[in-house]
Amino acid sequence: MNPFEATNLYIGRASKILDLGDRFERYLIEPEREVSVQVSITRDNGHVYTCRGFRVQHNNARGPYKGGLRFHPTVDIDEARTLASLMTWKTALVDVPFGGGKGGLDCDPKELSEGERERVTRKLVERIHDVIGPHADIPAPDVNTDAQVMAWIMDEYAKLHGFSPAVVTGKPVHLHGSEGREAATGRGVFFATEEYLRSTDQEISGKSFVIQGFGNVGSHAARFFHDAGGRVVAVSDVAGGLVNGDGLDVPRLIEHVAEHRGIAGFDGGDSIDRDDVLLQPCDVLIPAALGNAITDENAADIRARLIVEAANAPTTPAADEILAARGVTVIPDILANAGGVTVSYFEWVQNVQQFRWDIDRIDAELRKRMRSACSKVFEVARRREVDLRTAAFVVGLGRVAKAAVTRGIQ
Ligand code: GLU
Numbered sequence: 001m002n003p004f005e006a007t008n009l010y011i012g013r014a015s016k017i018l019d020l021g022d023r024f025e026r027y028l029i030e031p032e033r034e035v036s037v038q039v040s041i042t043r044d045n046g047h048v049y050t051c052r053g054f055r056v057q058h059n060n061a062r063g064p065y066k067g068g069l070r071f072h073p074t075v076d077i078d079e080a081r082t083l084a085s086l087m088t089w090k091t092a093l094v095d096v097p098f099g100g101g102k103g104g105l106d107c108d109p110k111e112l113s114e115g116e117r118e119r120v121t122r123k124l125v126e127r128i129h130d131v132i133g134p135h136a137d138i139p140a141p142d143v144n145t146d147a148q149v150m151a152w153i154m155d156e157y158a159k160l161h162g163f164s165p166a167v168v169t170g171k172p173v174h175l176h177g178s179e180g181r182e183a184a185t186g187r188g189v190f191f192a193t194e195e196y197l198r199s200t201d202q203e204i205s206g207k208s209f210v211i212q213g214f215g216n217v218g219s220h221a222a223r224f225f226h227d228a229g230g231r232v233v234a235v236s237d238v239a240g241g242l243v244n245g246d247g248l249d250v251p252r253l254i255e256h257v258a259e260h261r262g263i264a265g266f267d268g269g270d271s272i273d274r275d276d277v278l279l280q281p282c283d284v285l286i287p288a289a290l291g292n293a294i295t296d297e298n299a300a301d302i303r304a305r306l307i308v309e310a311a312n313a314p315t316t317p318a319a320d321e322i323l324a325a326r327g328v329t330v331i332p333d334i335l336a337n338a339g340g341v342t343v344s345y346f347e348w349v350q351n352v353q354q355f356r357w358d359i360d361r362i363d364a365e366l367r368k369r370m371r372s373a374c375s376k377v378f379e380v381a382r383r384r385e386v387d388l389r390t391a392a393f394v395v396g397l398g399r400v401a402k403a404a405v406t407r408g409i410q
Contacts, residue, residue, distance in 0.1 A: 006313070018401065033057040051105050055131060055132070058085045060098075066098035067100055067102040068083075068141055071104055071145055083142075084101050086102075087102055087341070093377070093392060095369065096369075099400075104143075126160075129160050134164050134348070139167075140344050143215075148172070151175050166348050170182075177347060186217050188337060189288075208230070208233045210284070217311070217340075218289070221310055231246070240274050241263075248268055286307075287307065290314075293314040296318035300322055304328065309331060309336045309337065311333065332392045
């Protein structure tokens with residue numbers, strides 16, 4: 001089953017519960033537009049470099065398409081479709097006035113110089129500028145794209161359409177970005193975990209956490225858990241894993257990563273194999289790297305009782321079933337990692353209003369939206385006696401379907 005089929009399985013389940021019918025289900029599955037472009041630049045050494053760019057616009061019944069751009073060799077049309085669809089349900093769940101989109105380049109940014117990264121970004125904008133825009137489709141950071149890439153997108157778009165900072169979110173704070181955006185996904189993961197534990201009379205303090213992936217999302221989440229009295233007992237990045245049963249010194253680890261560009265060489269824990277990190281004993285496991293990390297090959301060996309999906313699509317449907325049979329609770333990606341797009345919405349609002357919010361307001365509004373999305377999903381799961389993923393899709397689909405029907409599909 002490819003990832004798009006996996007997402008459609010979840011859509012199908014929720015659509016049956018809501019009794020939407022086969023034809024409406026197809027409307028909710030099919031992306032509205034798919035753009036695939038060639039992106040070529042001249043490298044620093046004078047050679048031509050070519051990669052493929054994609055932008056999939058899944059559904060805009062509730063507002064402009066919204067979602068990240070990733071630069072990674074695994075990017076293809078199927079992955080972009082899957083992730084665009086997830087954005088449609090995610091934006092609906094946290095009730096921000098957007099639909100779902102996603103895209104990227106199938107390049108390996110590690111092989112590109114800073115100048116080459118800038119040129120591929122600008123070329124991608126040149127190719128897709130007519131389908132994006134502040135009220136059409138608003139890209140954002142994702143795997144291997146950051147505030148600098150967003151700044152180049154804003155600048156390139158401005159050459160063609162005039163100054164429009166709201167065309168992209170996740171920009172640098174000094175260049176029309178928002179306070180709190182960089183930490184937002186990790187902070188949302190923290191709020192979702194806190195909310196779930198609260199609903200089951202538990203708390204973060206004293207719990208042990210394993211975090212697979214120590215990029216933007218994983219490192220911020222680790223810091224929030226650590227600050228709240230949680231013990232981060234293992235982490236991993238692309239190069240390897242690190243374990244310390246007493247809890248890693250997260251602030252010091254973050255400093256080490258900033259200096260050495262990875263967790264390798266950190267002296268506050270023992271090195272382990274990257275893939276063994278998922279199998280470490282802990283209370284809460286946070287997959288925060290790429291998709292398909294938890295599969296039918298390792299799901300039976302996972303020792304956590306709670307999995308919080310900080311990454312997009314980290315668990316395959318087959319793994320989901322194994323985990324459910326073992327009584328492991330999964331807080332699904334479209335809920336757990338929705339903090340990023342929520343603060344993207346706040347950034348967009350600030351750009352449109354030309355008015356800056358302070359960090360206290362951002363955090364308070366984010367907490368409010370994450371809490372309300374969580375309690376809605378937990379309530380639907382209880383009432384319909386379904387798992388949290390199915391409940392999240394039921395809530396998301398319900399809202400998108402209602403918007404589509406009210407607008408009218410001609
Ligand atoms: N790439 C992030 C996600 O998958 C953020 C998207 C956005 O802010 O638009 O949710």
